[in-house]
Amino acid sequence: DAKTTQPPSMDCAEGRAANLPCNHSTISGNEYVYWYRQIHSQGPQYIIHGLKNNETNEMASLIITEDRKSSTLILPHATLRDTAVYYCIVRFTSGTYKYIFGTGTRLKVLA
Amino acid sequence: NAGVTQTPKFRILKIGQSMTLQCTQDMNHNYMYWYRQDPGMGLKLIYYSVGAGITDKGEVPNGYNVSRSTTEDFPLRLELAAPSQTSVYFCASSSGSWKDTQYFGPGTRLTVL
Numbered sequence: 656d657a658k659t660t661q662p663p664s665m666d667c668a669e670g671r672a673a674n675l676p677c678n679h680s681t682i683s684g685n686e687y688v689y690w691y692r693q694i695h696s697q698g699p700q701y702i703i704h705g706l707k708n709n710e711t712n713e714m715a716s717l718i719i720t721e722d723r724k725s726s727t728l729i730l731p732h733a734t735l736r737d738t739a740v741y742y743c744i745v746r747f748t749s750g751t752y753k754y755i756f757g758t759g760t761r762l763k764v765l766a
Numbered sequence: 767n768a769g770v771t772q773t774p775k776f777r778i779l780k781i782g783q784s785m786t787l788q789c790t791q792d793m794n795h796n797y798m799y800w801y802r803q804d805p806g807m808g809l810k811l812i813y814y815s816v817g818a819g820i821t822d823k824g825e826v827p828n829g830y831n832v833s834r835s836t837t838e839d840f841p842l843r844l845e846l847a848a849p850s851q852t853s854v855y856f857c858a859s860s861s862g863s864w865k866d867t868q869y870f871g872p873g874t875r876l877t878v879l
Contacts, residue, residue, distance in 0.1 A: 689867075691868075696854060696873065696875075697872065697873070698770075698856050698858070698870030698871055698872055698873055699809070699856070699858075699868075699870050700870070701867040701868065701869070704865075704867070742808065753799075753811060753814060753824070754809075754811070754868065755811075755825075756801075756808035756809040756810070757808050758806075758807060758808045759808055
């Protein structure tokens with residue numbers, strides 16, 4: 656499975672967009688990009704995933720570069736409740752569906 | 767629909783004791799997973815299962831055992847607890863489809879003294 660690189664921490668002002676980058680330069684053509692977040696010490700929560708097109712849902716947007724070597728998770732209007740650790744994960748589109756978690760980005764939303 | 771449930775929420779063990787962490791899901795998912803998370807770190811996969819009767823090792827399986835006799839349950843067994851097993855344990859499940867997403871339980875916080 657491809658490895659991912661994320662900045663260890665970021666701050667964002669409440670109400671502003673939070674843009675969380677992820678580098679996955681060794682990603683292969685049959686690997687998805689997934690984003691999860693973990694609030695405090697709860698179980699991780701699914702946010703969004705994509706293969707090569709940009710994706711949007713009610714929580715966030717995912718922008719994947721054309722060469723697929725990096726992606727950005729966008730929280731359009733960050734709130735204090737979005738303070739969490741955000742994990743970028745890549746996994747194959749078939750097989751065992753195993754995830755390899757890195758250490759993620761600790762996002763702190765400031766009032 | 768309770769999702770993924772784990773018991774107990776907290777447990778303190780003495781070195782050498784054994785215990786079973788319980789995990790149950792009610793979403794009829796074929797795939798189930800056990801992770802551990804040490805302080806300040808990401809999650810590490812211990813064991814996973816792709817269906818009843820089928821299990822396989824993850825990244826950090828030493829010191830643990832699993833079984834999968836039903837679709838719903840995936841217990842994790844610690845035979846001889848060691849301080850290095852102090853961690854938070856998360857169970858997860860997924861459907862195993864191409865758009866698979868994992869659903870996580872609330873975790874079990876285990877301390878071995």
